[in-house]
Amino acid sequence: MVKLNEETRAAYSRYLLELLEAEQTTVFRLKFLDLHPVDQVEVFQQMDQAQKEKFYKLMTPSELADIFEELELEEQKDVVNDWEDQEMGDVFNHMNADDVADFLGELQEDQRQGILTSMDDEDAKDVQELLTYEEETAGAIMTKEIVNLHELETVHSVLDRLRNEAPDAEMIYYLYVVDEEEKLTGVVSLRDLMVAQLDAKIGEVMSRRVVSVHVNEDQEDVAQLIKKYDFLAVPVVSTSEELLGIVTVDDVMDVLEEEATEDLAEFSATRGATDVNITAFQAAKKRSPWIILLMLFGMITAGIIGSFEETLEQVVLLSAFIPMLMGSAGNVGTQSLAIVVRGLALGNFEKKGLMRALVREFGTGLLIGLSCAIVLLLIIPIFFDDSLYLAGIVGVSLLVSLAMAAVVGSIVPLVINKFKLDPAIASGPFITTFNDIVSITIYFSIATTLLQFL
Incomplete structure (x- = not known):
């Protein structure tokens, strides 16, 4: 992966845009995709409308999804306006459900429904579920892309399953164990799996002392819990202890930034006016x-x-x-x-x-x-x-x-x-x-x- 400092970033961006203009698509894709996603976004932000049209045709939905997630809200709205419905649905299908829900929550109802209709039924169902939870709660910021384990599974079978399912999961360092009714019963770390005997049962290596949060718990309390225990993620459960999803540490960082901005606005009597993009x-x-x-x-x-x-x-x-x-x-x-x-x-x-x-x-x-x-x-x-x-x-x-x-x-x-x-x-x-x-x-x-x- 290419690492750019401040001095070379601008020059490298111009070089990539020249490749795009010259329609050297193979070289452009190779060098562009070798960048860190944050650097990719900076290059994308420098493109004019004609260059963006060429860019959309070169990238796969999965690659566009990675860039879309890093954009600011107003930039995301502009990008969506450039896409056709089917293209838009394909991109959102490759995004995590919580990120899609965050974006759709900022749109009008008719535009929101249009995007959901263009998505795969299963992905759209997960997003619609997240949209039903109250704002600033654990349910609203959790992700549904998780791998559930069962106590009677062997370590060997779980490791085999992870090879197929891990790419679509938000996080696999913590794996949560559920019973037949999908109720949370324990947690096992990837490290525990790696050092356990292959024929051992998950119930033998998991920990039953699992800390969870309720789906309606305030997001700031969830953030403080993750900070307190130094977790990378925390499971979210319903009132009946059914595992619904997880809140990850990157979501918590966004929450803490949001809460700090909100408190700063309250302190300075500038609530709602801290966004530098407003007039x-x-x-x-x-x-x-x-x-x-x-x-x-x-x-x-x-x-x-x-x-x-x-x-x-x-x-x-x-x-x-x-x-x-x-x-x-x-x-x-x-x-x-x-x-x-x-x-x-x-x-x-x-x-x-x-x-x-x-x-x-x-x-x-x-x-x-x-x-x-x-x-x-x-x-x-x-x-x-x-x-x-x-x-x-x-x-x-x-x-x-x-x-x-x-x-x-x-x-x-x-x-x-x-x-x-x-x-x-x-x-x-x-x-x-x-x-x-x-x-x-x-x-x-x-x-x-x-x-x-x-």
């Missing part, structure tokens, strides 16, 4: 409601400042520290939010307890606030005419505000999680705005109380 209008449409909502919350902050107008009139210098106070409280709150949301996602709080986490975050905010207050007590008198009392007011306000900000940033996602919602919706901008209100209230309350000393 500016679409991005603004999705992001502006959050900005408008947070702007209205900002009006509350302005109202609080206005209610302390007399305090500000007497000591105008207090206004100079408002941005610093609000920014610091928002930053600490966002840090606590990120820590708690991450802990909830990993299940850390189930082991150590929520109260311990809250106390730790409060203590952390208090110590950060104390450190900042000490710095302000040293700096403010130097730059503002020895105003030690002003330094004290700002320092104490910052100390209390940061401690409260850490608590707010911790409690809000915990409360949201109790309502069975994604705690990441307690986005960074939301926590920052809320802490602005809290910190300003604390600041001017303390300043008004100690005004007589200024």
